[in-house]
Amino acid sequence: MWLLFASALAFATLKISFFSGNIIVENVKQFQHFTAMGNIFLMILTVVVALGSLIAIFLFKNRKLQMRIASGMMVLSIVNLVLYYLQTKNFIPSDWSFDLTSLLAIAIPFFLFFATRGIYKDAKLLRSVDRLR
Numbered sequence: 001m002w003l004l005f006a007s008a009l010a011f012a013t014l015k016i017s018f019f020s021g022n023i024i025v026e027n028v029k030q031f032q033h034f035t036a037m038g039n040i041f042l043m044i045l046t047v048v049v050a051l052g053s054l055i056a057i058f059l060f061k062n063r064k065l066q067m068r069i070a071s072g073m074m075v076l077s078i079v080n081l082v083l084y085y086l087q088t089k090n091f092i093p094s095d096w097s098f099d100l101t102s103l104l105a106i107a108i109p110f111f112l113f114f115a116t117r118g119i120y121k122d123a124k125l126l127r128s129v130d131r132l133r
Helices: 001-010 042-057 063-090 104-133
Strands: 019-025 028-034 096-098
Touching: 001 042, 001 063, 019 063, 028 096, 042 063, 042 104, 063 104
Parallel strands: none
Antiparallel strands: 019 028, 019 096
């Protein structure tokens, strides 16, 4: 479930704004909402996190690979958050703010952490059951 939630939220951040504020375009001050679609690198990284989380759901037979992919997606989602924050430098200082929907993007690494922890517990349980046979 955690991987599905992380994937859904990652896809949602493509359209939902992370922060909004004023930006100067051709000497004119404009108000803009910034989403993952606002930067090509952010868009690619967000899609990779979403698809990686979705693919990891179907790797339940190979828990070691599933755990590696979930951990890698967790690291990429943290990098994604850092890149979001670095994009605030393009906006007028002290004239932007995080949107409430930014909590969705912040929740993705937590969901991936919970998924990794759950996968680890499942693998540990299966190893203990194998010892009993």
